[in-house]
Amino acid sequence: MNSLKRCREKNNFTFQEMADLLEISKTYYWQLEKKKRRLSYNMALNIAAIFNLKPDDIFYKDFKKRNNKG
Numbered sequence: 001m002n003s004l005k006r007c008r009e010k011n012n013f014t015f016q017e018m019a020d021l022l023e024i025s026k027t028y029y030w031q032l033e034k035k036k037r038r039l040s041y042n043m044a045l046n047i048a049a050i051f052n053l054k055p056d057d058i059f060y061k062d063f064k065k066r067n068n069k070g
Contacts, residue, residue, distance in 0.1 A: 003058045004033050007051050021050055 008018055019029040022043070031037035032047075044055040051058065 003061055004047065007053070007058055008033070011051065013050075018047075018050070022046055 008015075013021075015030050015033075016026045019026040022029060028037065032039055032043070039059070041055075044059055048055045048058055
């Protein structure tokens with residue numbers, strides 16, 4: 001999730017800070033960002049809220065790229 005990483009870094013958040021805001025483990029957040037774990041809709045909403053964005057603003061490009069591969 002390159003867009004997610006960019007948002008996190010732009011706002012100077014660490015993996016741990018994001019995990020704390022989302023009330024998940026640092027490992028869980030890392031897995032989301034590295035595409036090792038599936039992102040739920042509710043988690044996308046929670047992440048977007050941290051950045052005052054809509055989920056599509058962060059995740060749509062990655063979703064579209066993934067679905068146009070085949």
